[in-house]
Amino acid sequence: MPDIQKISVAVTGDQLSAMRDAVATGDYATTSEIVREAVRDWQLKRAQRQDELARLRQAWNEGKESGGRALFDVEEVLVRAQARRVGAE
Template sequence: MSGVEKISVSLPEELVARMRAAVDAGDYASTGEVIRDAMRDWTLKQQAKAADIERLRKAWQEGIESGSAGAFDIKEFKFRAREELARRQKRAGNDR
């Protein structure tokens, strides 16, 4: 690993105990390795979060650019939804 910088970090006793237990169990060679692994996971999480935010921004912009949705009649919507539900229930009943 090039460009390594040593830093000091204060952690709660519980986390230190967990790190040492992982090292003692042979899961990691050192507590530093535990921290590096945690930082890699954190970096991936941050990248995924940034990608999710960008996808939402694009979807939002796409929605805005698509124009007005027009008038919406809730009674008509419910009527059509009930008709569709009835058709599906009838079809499911005929399949038995």
């Protein structure tokens, strides 16, 4: 069995009411169960964000290492986009 420890968590009245309603309707056995599920969801989302950041860092580094940098002229891109739009009309 996991090591269970108690902490104090402050929630709004609306949050507490929603939690108590979920317990009263049988969706959850206790409010603690709701909090544990919320923490598990947070842990999962945090791990996913960390994985995504790692992928982005890797892509960034690969892009930097690939060389081939060229100046990007925003005005030229806008002129070409405008020309395509006018040509399509």
